[in-house]
Amino acid sequence: MPTAGCAPGISDSSTRTATSICAGASKELFKVGGELVAPSEVEQVLSGAEGVSQAYVAGVPDERRGEIGWAWIVPNEGVQLDERALLAHARAHLAPFKVPRGITVTAAEDLPMTTTGKIQKYLLVAGLGE
Numbered sequence: 001m002p003t004a005g006c007a008p009g010i011s012d013s014s015t016r017t018a019t020s021i022c023a024g025a026s027k028e029l030f031k032v033g034g035e036l037v038a039p040s041e042v043e044q045v046l047s048g049a050e051g052v053s054q055a056y057v058a059g060v061p062d063e064r065r066g067e068i069g070w071a072w073i074v075p076n077e078g079v080q081l082d083e084r085a086l087l088a089h090a091r092a093h094l095a096p097f098k099v100p101r102g103i104t105v106t107a108a109e110d111l112p113m114t115t116t117g118k119i120q121k122y123l124l125v126a127g128l129g130e
Contacts, residue, residue: 030059030067032097037069042098046071049089051079054108057100058121060128071100072124074108081105
């Protein structure tokens with residue numbers, strides 16, 4: 001059964017399971033070792049972890065794989081997040097190539113936003129190099 005925000009995809013008769021196609025801008029997709037990753041799918045999984053208020057994922061350059069996923073996480077108020085526990089949660093719910101290689105825990109007010117309230121992911125990626 002598809003999860004919220006995802007549409008039913010193609011049924012794989014060899015395993016009798018259905019895939020999900022998550023909505024999101026195709027320009028946000030990134031490739032990890034030749035495999036496409038939809039940030040919205042990873043964000044949905046991370047947002048389901050205990051103590052997570054918001055999750056944002058983007059591809060960042062990597063010499064070996066082309067790009068790797070990186071996550072920016074906003075914790076619920078008063079919660080101290082364990083990055084290893086978040087990665088373990090992602091590993092339990094995602095294919096290995098979709099699991100972010102790093103996590104940055106940040107406050108909501110520190111996220112770069114447009115005037116309409118949309119997160120500017122390219123500025124998150126640019127901030128990693130600083």
